[in-house]
Structure formats: C-alpha cells, structure tokens
Amino acid sequence: MIPIITKAAHSKMQNPFIQLIKYVYLSLKILKIVLGGHGGTRK
Amino acid sequence: MSIILILGAGIAGHTAAAHLRRKLSKKHEVLVVSPNRNYQWVPSNIWVGIGRMKSEEVYFPLAPLYKRKGIGYKQGKVVSFHPEGDNTSSKAFVKIEYVFGEDAGIQENISYDFLINATGPKLAFELTEGLNPGTNKAYSVCTYEHANHASIALHQLITEIKNSEKKAKILIGTGHAKATCQGAAFEYILNVEKELVRLGVRNKVELTWISNEFELGDFGMDGMLLTYGKTTIKSSEMVEMVFADRGIKWIIGAGVSKIENGIAYYENLAGEYKSETFDFAMLIPSFSGHGFKAFDKNEIDITDKLFKGFMIVDADYSTKPYEEWTVQDWPETYQNPSYSNIFAPGIAFAPPHAISKPRKSKNGTDIFPSPPRTGMPSGITARLVAENIIDSIKKGNISIEHKGSMGNMGAACIASAGYGMTKGSGISITTFPIVPDYKKYPESQGRDLNKTFGDIGLAGHWLKLTLHYAFIYKAKMKPFWWLIPE
Numbered sequence: 001m002i003p004i005i006t007k008a009a010h011s012k013m014q015n016p017f018i019q020l021i022k023y024v025y026l027s028l029k030i031l032k033i034v035l036g037g038h039g040g041t042r043k
Numbered sequence: 044m045s046i047i048l049i050l051g052a053g054i055a056g057h058t059a060a061a062h063l064r065r066k067l068s069k070k071h072e073v074l075v076v077s078p079n080r081n082y083q084w085v086p087s088n089i090w091v092g093i094g095r096m097k098s099e100e101v102y103f104p105l106a107p108l109y110k111r112k113g114i115g116y117k118q119g120k121v122v123s124f125h126p127e128g129d130n131t132s133s134k135a136f137v138k139i140e141y142v143f144g145e146d147a148g149i150q151e152n153i154s155y156d157f158l159i160n161a162t163g164p165k166l167a168f169e170l171t172e173g174l175n176p177g178t179n180k181a182y183s184v185c186t187y188e189h190a191n192h193a194s195i196a197l198h199q200l201i202t203e204i205k206n207s208e209k210k211a212k213i214l215i216g217t218g219h220a221k222a223t224c225q226g227a228a229f230e231y232i233l234n235v236e237k238e239l240v241r242l243g244v245r246n247k248v249e250l251t252w253i254s255n256e257f258e259l260g261d262f263g264m265d266g267m268l269l270t271y272g273k274t275t276i277k278s279s280e281m282v283e284m285v286f287a288d289r290g291i292k293w294i295i296g297a298g299v300s301k302i303e304n305g306i307a308y309y310e311n312l313a314g315e316y317k318s319e320t321f322d323f324a325m326l327i328p329s330f331s332g333h334g335f336k337a338f339d340k341n342e343i344d345i346t347d348k349l350f351k352g353f354m355i356v357d358a359d360y361s362t363k364p365y366e367e368w369t370v371q372d373w374p375e376t377y378q379n380p381s382y383s384n385i386f387a388p389g390i391a392f393a394p395p396h397a398i399s400k401p402r403k404s405k406n407g408t409d410i411f412p413s414p415p416r417t418g419m420p421s422g423i424t425a426r427l428v429a430e431n432i433i434d435s436i437k438k439g440n441i442s443i444e445h446k447g448s449m450g451n452m453g454a455a456c457i458a459s460a461g462y463g464m465t466k467g468s469g470i471s472i473t474t475f476p477i478v479p480d481y482k483k484y485p486e487s488q489g490r491d492l493n494k495t496f497g498d499i500g501l502a503g504h505w506l507k508l509t510l511h512y513a514f515i516y517k518a519k520m521k522p523f524w525w526l527i528p529e
Contacts, residue, residue, distance in 0.1 A: 002287045034529075
C-alpha cells in the first residue's frame with residue numbers, strides 16, 4: 001500500500017516557520033555528514 | 044617544477060585545478076584543457092529547464108578566472124594519450140586539438156608530470172535511436188543549452204494547451220536501458236509538475252515517469268532504507284508517496300530503445316515490447332566513455348591499459364556476481380594501475396560494476412541503472428587526487444595517502460521538487476555510504492541509518508538554492524572559497 005502525505009503533513013511542509021527550523025537542522029545535519037570525512041575501505 | 048595537466052573543467056576538473064593552484068607555488072604549472080569555454084553548475088540545470096532560472100545564472104566563463112588565478116587554460120579536446128612519450132621524447136604527453144578561435148583544428152602535444160583525467164561522461168544520445176535533444180519532441184537537461192531548449196518547448200506546449208481544449212502527455216525519465224542520473228530526471232518531473240500547477244494547466248496534462256529502475260527510488264544506488272521523521276521507510280515508498288501525491292504515473296523496469304516523433308519504444312523486464320506517446324519528453328541518455336585512444340612510446344595501441352570505456356583506476360574489475368560485490372571493489376585513490384602519475388576522479392573513472400542489482404528482461408536485455416556519481420563525490424574525489432599530487436610533488440615521489448572510496452563516503456542529494464521561495468519544495472536525502480556496505484550495515488540495507496535520511500518540504504528548496512549560490516561562489520574562487528566543503 002502506498003503511504004500518503006496527509007493534509008497536516010502538507011501544511012507542515014509549506015509552513016515557513018517550521019521549515020526555517022528544518023532548514024537550520026538539515027543544514028547542520030548535512031554538514032555533519034560532509035565534514036564526517038571519507039576514507040578507504042581496504043586495509 | 045612540475046606540470047599538472049587537467050583534462051576537463053567540470054566539477055571534478057575545476058575542483059582539482061582550484062586546490063592545486065591554491066596549494067602549489069607558482070613555479071609549478073597547473074594547466075586545464077577543456078572543450079568547454081564555461082564552467083556550469085549542472086545541478087541547477089533543472090531550473091533552467093523549467094524557465095525559472097536563466098542559463099547565465101548557472102555558468103560563467105573559465106578563461107578570465109583562470110587567467111586571474113594563474114591557471115593555464117586551453118580550449119581544446121583530447122585526441123590521444125601518450126603516457127610514455129614517443130620516439131622523440133620519453134616525456135608523457137596528451138595530444139589535444141583546439142576547438143575554438145584562430146587555432147581551431149590545430150593539434151598540440153602537451154607534456155605533463157601528473158595527469159588528471161576529469162573528462163566526465165560522453166552523453167551518448169546515439170545509443171538510443173532517435174534520441175537527440177530537440178528532435179522528436181524529446182529534450183534533455185544535461186547541459187544548460189539543452190535545458191534552455193527544453194524550457195522553450197515546455198512553455199510552448201503549456202501555452203498551446205492553455206489556449207485550447209487540447210490535453211497533453213509529458214514523459215520524463217531515462218532514455219536508455221542502462222542510463223543513470225535518475226535523480227536529475229526525478230527533480231525535473233517534480234519541477235515540471237509544480238510549473239503545470241502554477242500555470243493552471245495541471246488538469247490537462249498526463250505526467251508519466253519512465254525509468255530503468257526495478258523499483259522507484261532506486262536512483263542507481265540499489266535504493267535505500269532511510270530515516271523519515273520518526274520512522275524508517277524504503278526510498279521506493281518515499282518516491283511512490285510523492286508521485287501518488289502529485290498524480291504522477293510511473294513505468295519502471297523499462298529500457299527505452301527508440302524514439303520517434305512523440306513515441307518512446309521500450310522493453311520491460313517482463314520482456315514485453317511497448318510504447319508510450321508524448322507531446323513533450325525529457326529523457327536522460329546513456330553515459331559512455333569518450334572513446335579515447337592511448338599509445339606507448341613505439342606508437343603501439345595501449346588503450347586497454349588506460350581505458351575500459353572510462354579510465355581504469357584502482358578498482359577490482361574482476362567479473363563476479365552481485366552477491367559477491369563488496370565495497371572493497373570500489374577505488375580509493377583513482378590512480379591508474381599502469382601509470383602512477385595518472386588519475387581519474389569524478390565520472391571519468393571506470394566503475395568496477397553497477398551498484399543496483401543487475402537485471403535482465405526475459406529476452407536477455409540488461410535493464411538496470413548504471414552507477415551515479417554526482418557533484419559531491421566528484422568534488423571529493425577530485426580534491427583527494429589533488430592532495431595526493433601535492434604530496435607527491437613535495438615529497439619527490441608518488442604518495443597516495445589520501446583515500447576516499449564511495450563505499451566510505453556520504454552524499455547529500457537535495458532534489459528540488461518545485462521552485463519558489465514560499466511555494467517551492469525539495470526532497471533532501473543523504474546517504475552514507477554511497478555504495479552500500481552490506482557487511483558493515485547488514486540490518487539496514489548497507490547504510491548507516493543515522494546518516495541516511497529523507498525529508499520533504501520548503502526547507503529543501505531553500506537548501507538547494509543555498510547550495511547553488513555557495514558552489515558558484517566556490518567555483519569562482521572568491522575569498523575563502525576553500526572553506527566551503529565539497
């Protein structure tokens with residue numbers, strides 16, 4: 001069964017105040033992954 | 044003094060040139076050869092393709108920037124590789140041909156101490172009969188020029204249906220059985236849908252996704268489990284949810300083989316030969332190597348020492364079944380095993396195999412996505428190659444301490460789902476690692492769920508727009524550009 005995006009979820013997705021908080025949160029989360037670095041996989 | 048020759052000025056080539064120039068003294072020469080006169084920020088082409096961003100906003104000319112920064116630049120294309128020199132000199136060189144200006148058509152041998160092949164992919168439209176951007180009602184957004192044409196055609200169609208009772212069909216996805224870059228097509232279909240709504244014609248358009256993916260949300264990365272809010276869902280469920288919400292139909296497991304005027308012919312995994320009509324299509328072509336040739340000092344063809352379609356690097360190319368694939372197969376240093384001073388970051392290296400599970404139709408046709416290599420891994424691999432070359436020059440011998448396998452590297456894919464500061468939307472997906480490590484993360488389909496998550500909303504559009512301005516700033520090498528991570 002395909003999950004649906006409810007009306008309430010739609011409202012949250014377009015609410016500028018909630019999204020501003022999300023913007024900061026996502027930016028930090030992405031930065032953490034980017035700055036988390038990379039490396040090899042073989043010893 | 045060393046000469047570092049960089050072939051290509053896309054994300055990988057330009058990133059490598061910028062870091063090399065910044066960290067090496069001026070006595071070392073950094074030289075870029077590219078047939079393109081402009082740098083383009085490819086991820087924003089989807090906005091050009093819907094007419095919400097001008098193409099001038101996604102590119103800038105390379106020559107003035109390189110002149111200012113002390114980076115050599117020749118607008119030319121590669122003719123052949125000569126990693127051992129020739130019978131007159133043992134110095135390695137690449138034969139190039141100028142493609143612009145008074146020197147157009149003139150060939151030159153350019154010697155190097157280190158070579159970075161960042162030539163990216165060839166957009167192999169010719170591998171799908173009839174697929175040629177701007178013909179047969181099919182378009183592309185792979186370059187800003189293609190995207191411009193797509194935008195014009197899309198808006199012509201919108202005007203046509205707005206002023207009539209006509210209904211239209213739009214088809215967006217992959218135009219070859221082994222195409223990659225599903226992410227770009229995914230962004231484009233969502234942006235087109237949003238534009239149709241904005242312009243009041245959504246109810247007159249049947250919008251269909253066509254792709255070689257076995258499941259929606261595969262993205263050439265074998266799909267993923269991701270954290271979504273407080274739950275864990277499959278990427279296929281996330282994309283299904285978005286498509287259902289937007290009223291987008293989908294055809295998957297489809298290998299498009301031929302395009303005629305407004306008709307896409309495809310074969311599906313069940314072995315059925317079908318077709319889909321359209322009034323406008325945007326189909327991503329197959330990517331291939333450029334077909335470069337290489338010769339040794341005696342002019343004997345040694346292409347197979349350098350190329351396997353794309354450039355051979357430190358990957359494990361032995362043939363093995365999907366069940367035996369490991370992250371260790373993927374390269375770490377992007378160094379050619381035959382010539383230690385040649386590297387191929389970004390999209391120029393030959394991947395050891397796909398990431399998605401290979402599938403054949405009942406007729407034996409391979410229908411599955413090729414592995415994607417987006418901007419972030421292209422930039423990261425280019426930087427680590429540049430750092431290894433810098434170390435090698437400083438130490439006086441080849442050093443490859445900097446490593447970055449796609450099996451131990453994350454990626455952020457901020458997919459635009461509609462343009463607009465208040466009405467826009469984006470789907471933010473991060474994944475770690477890019478190539479799933481099923482041994483390290485056996486319970487979560489090869490990915491770290493703390494670093495693999497998805498989110499939908501207006502913030503995603505703002506993020507994508509922020510990245511657009513940040514990476515253009517970085518590419519223009521403005522003050523402190525190097526603080527912006529790849």
